[in-house]
Amino acid sequence: MNTLxxxxxxxxxxxxxxxxxxxxxxxxxxxxxxxxxxxPGVKKDGxxxxxxxxxxxxxxxxxxxxxxxxxxxxxSRPENFRRTFELDPSIDADxxxxxxxxxxxxxxxPKAEHVKPRKITxx
Numbered sequence: 001m002n003t004l005x006x007x008x009x010x011x012x013x014x015x016x017x018x019x020x021x022x023x024x025x026x027x028x029x030x031x032x033x034x035x036x037x038x039x040p041g042v043k044k045d046g047x048x049x050x051x052x053x054x055x056x057x058x059x060x061x062x063x064x065x066x067x068x069x070x071x072x073x074x075x076s077r078p079e080n081f082r083r084t085f086e087l088d089p090s091i092d093a094d095x096x097x098x099x100x101x102x103x104x105x106x107x108x109x110p111k112a113e114h115v116k117p118r119k120i121t122x123x
Contacts, residue, residue, distance in 0.1 A: 019080055022083055033111075042062055042103060044100055049096075051096065054093075055084055058081075058105060059080065062078070062081075
């Protein structure tokens, strides 16, 4: 059974920066995997996605609105998001695509051609 990724714990974070590990969901199809990560408050320009040494890292920086008046109660956390996964060798890292819509980051991770099932014709 193929697995999309294994999460890696990164101890090399910048000192003093608080980061939240956002919830994620992974689904598999014949063509590849879909990774959805919840990052409320993050916009396209605050999103940084990179692949390095077979690690997929997603960082979301929020731009929280300024509060006018006296803040009485506040439940949302101001921290930014970070999630890192180790990519399975079956994923074609060069063809990964991403989009963000209403705080939901959706990454499409296609399987490499050599691991996709194919039909062999008999002559």
